[in-house]
Amino acid sequence: MRPFFVGAVESCLHFSYRSITEQIMSLEPGVFLDIGSVDQGDLDRVRLETAISAWQWHDRTSRDQAAARIKDAQVVVSNKCFVGDAEMSSAPELKLIVIAATGTNVVDLEAARRNRVTVCNSVDYGTASVTQHVITLMLNLLTSQPFYRDRVMAGDWSRAEQFCLMDMPIREVAGLNLGVIGYGVLGKSVARMAKALGMNVLVAERRGRKPRPDHLAFEDVVAHADVLTIHCPLTDETRGLFDRAMMQRMKRNAVLINTARGGIVVEEDLVSCLHDGIIAGAAVDVLTVEPPPEDHVLLAKDIPNLIVTPHNAWASKSARQALLDQIAATIRAFERGQPVNRVI
Numbered sequence: 267m268r269p270f271f272v273g274a275v276e277s278c279l280h281f282s283y284r285s286i287t288e289q290i291m292s293l294e295p296g297v298f299l300d301i302g303s304v305d306q307g308d309l310d311r312v313r314l315e316t317a318i319s320a321w322q323w324h325d326r327t328s329r330d331q332a333a334a335r336i337k338d339a340q341v342v343v344s345n346k347c348f349v350g351d352a353e354m355s356s357a358p359e360l361k362l363i364v365i366a367a368t369g370t371n372v373v374d375l376e377a378a379r380r381n382r383v384t385v386c387n388s389v390d391y392g393t394a395s396v397t398q399h400v401i402t403l404m405l406n407l408l409t410s411q412p413f414y415r416d417r418v419m420a421g422d423w424s425r426a427e428q429f430c431l432m433d434m435p436i437r438e439v440a441g442l443n444l445g446v447i448g449y450g451v452l453g454k455s456v457a458r459m460a461k462a463l464g465m466n467v468l469v470a471e472r473r474g475r476k477p478r479p480d481h482l483a484f485e486d487v488v489a490h491a492d493v494l495t496i497h498c499p500l501t502d503e504t505r506g507l508f509d510r511a512m513m514q515r516m517k518r519n520a521v522l523i524n525t526a527r528g529g530i531v532v533e534e535d536l537v538s539c540l541h542d543g544i545i546a547g548a549a550v551d552v553l554t555v556e557p558p559p560e561d562h563v564l565l566a567k568d569i570p571n572l573i574v575t576p577h578n579a580w581a582s583k584s585a586r587q588a589l590l591d592q593i594a595a596t597i598r599a600f601e602r603g604q605p606v607n608r609v610i
Contacts, residue, residue: 293361293601295320296341299327303345304366309587313594336360343593344372351377362386362600364593369499369527370609378610385609386596390451391588392580397455399579400525401463403549404493407521408442410434412573435519435546440464445491447507448498448526449481456495465493473507488515493523500527510535513544521547521571525579528554533563540570547571551579 296318302325305311315321318341327335327347333356336342340359342349345366354360354377363373365387378385406412413434417423423431444460445468446453457467470487471477488494494516498504508522509532516522522545524531533554539545548571550564556577558565564574592607599606 293340293597294318295322295339296343296597297322297324297336297339298343298366299324299332299335299347299349300345300366301343302326304586304589308583309590311590314590314597317594317597333357341597346372348372348374350374351380354378354381354383362597362605364388364596365609366589366593371500373609375610384600384605386600386605386607387609388589388592388596389607391592392582392585393451393455395582395585396452396525396579397459399551399575400456400495400523401459403523403525403551403573403575404444404495404521405439406573407523407547407549407571408435408437408439408493410436410571413571442466442492443468443490445470445487445494447484447487447494447496450497452525453495453497456497472503485515488512489517491520492517493521496522496524496526496530498526498530500529505529506532508532508536510539510544513539516545518543519546521545521549523549525551528552528556536572537563537566537569540572547573549573549575551575552577 298321301323322335322339324335327344329348332347332349333353336349336353336357338359339357341362341364342357342360343364343366349363349372351374354374360381360383363378363383363385365372365385368387368389370385370387373385375385414431417431440463442465444457444465446457447470449457449469453469457469460467468487468491469481470484471481473484475484477483496508498507507530508524513522513535522531522536528550531550536548536550540548550573553562553564553574555562564572596606
């Protein structure tokens with residue numbers, strides 16, 4: 267015969283386990299509106315699949331499809347599909363929105379507050395991927411390698427009068443100044459790698475503010491950097507930050523790299539500055555409209571010393587797997603009543 271306290275403890279444990287299980291099972295269904303923008307069929311979804319007992323998966327969702335698809339959901343995951351007041355109002359059981367990205371502009375946060383929906387984002391999953399992308403863009407700009415490749419394919423090397431082509435700039439990175447605009451996780455990671463290459467790192471304070479320790483005035487960094495890399499969020503303060511007037515403050519042989527958000531750089535001004543030789547080169551991984559129309563100003567074929575990559579700095583397989591696993595952990599934390607990465 268078992269002692270009474272053993273049976274009592276087992277009953278308590280069974281009750282606790284059952285309560286937790288019921289709480290987890292109550293968060294269903296989950297709807298992932300655009301998992302195709304994260305998983306191309308090459309990732310392990312097990313952790314995410316088991317975070318909720320019932321899922322509806324959509325590779326992509328247009329704005330006019332969203333309301334119908336989330337109407338019964340308690341958990342919604344979105345990367346780039348907008349979830350606004352109309353969508354939330356159509357989903358009376360909605361409790362949690364997880365953004366499969368760091369930026370929060372895909373959710374109407376005020377509407378989420380009114381509807382008492384918790385919103386969590388995803389952070390730091392792509393640090394290594396973005397860092398190596400920035401360094402790759404920087405080295406390509408400083409050595410002109412993509413442009414030399416174009417000339418080789420066009421036959422310029424075959425027609426050369428000597429054994430090599432070297433009439434476009436090839437600069438050594440050691441000793442150059444890297445200016446970092448936005449010194450969060452990504453900015454710090456890029457700075458560490460740049461230091462390993464022998465660069466001097468200049469960290470910019472926010473424009474118009476007194477520099478904190480280890481920071482320099484924004485204008486001073488812009489004026490002295492050989493390479494400027496942007497890692498700040500897109501806000502009212504940073505929108506259009508790099509216009510023609512700001513780029514005219516840069517060295518004429520400096521290059522600009524933007525892997526943050528397209529709206530931080532005025533695209534038309536960037537084109538004119540490259541054509542006019544105001545700056546020596548630029549690389550962007552982000553545009554104001556994505557995907558861009560074929561006639562987008564930065565896709566013109568005659569822009570000198572410009573590299574455009576298709577918003578894939580973050581997209582290594584390791585980073586995308588980390589993102590899915592983080593979403594699963596975020597859902598489980600919410601189920602425990604301990605939300606993480608909470609925006610509201």
